[in-house]
Amino acid sequence: MKTVFLSYPLSSEMLLERESKQVVAIGQFDGIHLGHISVISNAIALAKEKELPSAVVTFNPHPKEVMGKGNYEGYLTPLRDKQELLADMGIDTLYVAQFDEEFSRVSPQDFFTDVLLPLDIDTVVVGFDFRFGYLGAGDVVMLRELGSGNMNVEVAPPYLLDGEKVSSSSIRRALQSGDLQSANHLFGRNYKIRGIVIDGEKRGRTIGFPTANLKLDDRYVIPAKGVYAVRAYVHQKWIPGVMNVGVKPTFHDNVIAPSYEVHLFHFNENVYGEHLTVELVHFLREERRFPSIQELIEQIQADAKQAEELLMS
Numbered sequence: 001m002k003t004v005f006l007s008y009p010l011s012s013e014m015l016l017e018r019e020s021k022q023v024v025a026i027g028q029f030d031g032i033h034l035g036h037i038s039v040i041s042n043a044i045a046l047a048k049e050k051e052l053p054s055a056v057v058t059f060n061p062h063p064k065e066v067m068g069k070g071n072y073e074g075y076l077t078p079l080r081d082k083q084e085l086l087a088d089m090g091i092d093t094l095y096v097a098q099f100d101e102e103f104s105r106v107s108p109q110d111f112f113t114d115v116l117l118p119l120d121i122d123t124v125v126v127g128f129d130f131r132f133g134y135l136g137a138g139d140v141v142m143l144r145e146l147g148s149g150n151m152n153v154e155v156a157p158p159y160l161l162d163g164e165k166v167s168s169s170s171i172r173r174a175l176q177s178g179d180l181q182s183a184n185h186l187f188g189r190n191y192k193i194r195g196i197v198i199d200g201e202k203r204g205r206t207i208g209f210p211t212a213n214l215k216l217d218d219r220y221v222i223p224a225k226g227v228y229a230v231r232a233y234v235h236q237k238w239i240p241g242v243m244n245v246g247v248k249p250t251f252h253d254n255v256i257a258p259s260y261e262v263h264l265f266h267f268n269e270n271v272y273g274e275h276l277t278v279e280l281v282h283f284l285r286e287e288r289r290f291p292s293i294q295e296l297i298e299q300i301q302a303d304a305k306q307a308e309e310l311l312m313s
């Protein structure tokens with residue numbers, strides 16, 4: 001998959017030479033959850049049928065982050081994760097439109113004329129609630145009007161799971177409240193985060209549980225504080241383990257930013273400075289303050305046993 005960065009106004013270097021038109025899905029697609037997957041799969045299927053290449057247009061950073069509405073909670077899938085997931089789905093080109101103040105003020109008509117028309121689109125596929133242009137003034141009705149005579153417009157209906165619309169905000173809420181099972185169900189896969197291993201306080205190995213401390217690569221949505229059964233991709237292998245997301249109340253009082261620490265089972269290698277992808281498989285319990293280190297150690301032993309059993313089943 002090729003990634004092409006677009007900034008407004010588009011210049012000719014951003015538009016690759018193409019031999020044919022393309023089928024394009026447009027959306028923020030933060031999370032690439034089952035709802036997004038249905039829109040994107042629709043585009044891929046149409047592209048196959050018409051023997052045309054498929055593409056996705058997305059926006060980065062997230063408009064909510066740029067518009068500073070104060071309720072921005074981080075990404076489910078930062079750009080790198082989106083790229084990986086879309087490449088796996090078989091998308092040919094990812095267009096990343098640089099979202100900034102100037103871009104936010106582009107009218108729906110100008111977005112259509114200056115961004116979509118130059119992309120040489122045969123069919124554009126969007127979700128039923130797609131909004132575009134300044135203040136989100138453009139909707140699917142307007143897209144159909146603008147598109148008529150220029151391109152086909154396909155609108156995917158809401159994707160329901162257990163009778164409810166799958167949405168990025170319901171996934172964020174589930175992750176933040178420790179309901180990992182629901183979040184993973186709505187993603188259609190296990191949630192993953194990525195980070196680099198940094199130095200911790202060197203206490204882990206003294207209590208029998210060395211933990212790789214992660215500095216996350218991007219501003220991910222922070223999952224609920226607590227203990228998770230995980231798998232981490234280390235040295236070209238998926239290794240089972242247990243992760244604590246938290247502030248270690250047994251040792252600290254006033255920490256606000258949580259740390260992400262992974263203890264890998266049956267593993268004894270140095271991973272400082274390496275990038276780890278961690279897949280969150282089960283939420284085990286909330287983080288607690290223990291009256292003694294011994295009690296914390298016993299609880300971690302029980303967590304590790306439970307995680308190992310769950311991951312083997």
Ligand SMILES: Cc1cc2nc3c(=O)[nH]c(=O)nc-3n(C[C@H](O)[C@H](O)[C@H](O)COP(=O)(O)O)c2cc1C
Pocket residue numbers: 200201202203204205209210211213227242243244247248249250251261262263286287288289290296300303304
């Ligand atoms: C599975 C697991 C569960 C943990 N649960 C808690 C907890 O409930 N409360 C707590 O204060 N710390 C908890 N911790 C964090 C430990 O206190 C921490 O790993 C230890 O202090 C080592 O920190 P360091 O790597 O920075 O040296 C947990 C760690 C692991 C690996």
Ligand SMILES: Nc1ncnc2c1ncn2[C@@H]1O[C@H](COP(=O)(O)OP(=O)(O)O)[C@@H](O)[C@H]1O
Pocket residue numbers: 197198199200201202203204205206209210211212213262263264265266267268269270271272
């Ligand atoms: N089973 C393991 N799980 C996680 N890290 C391990 C493991 N075995 C060795 N390590 C190494 O030990 C480091 C963690 O040791 P620890 O005493 O917790 O130090 P720190 O506080 O710096 O994280 C990891 O970053 C990694 O390089």
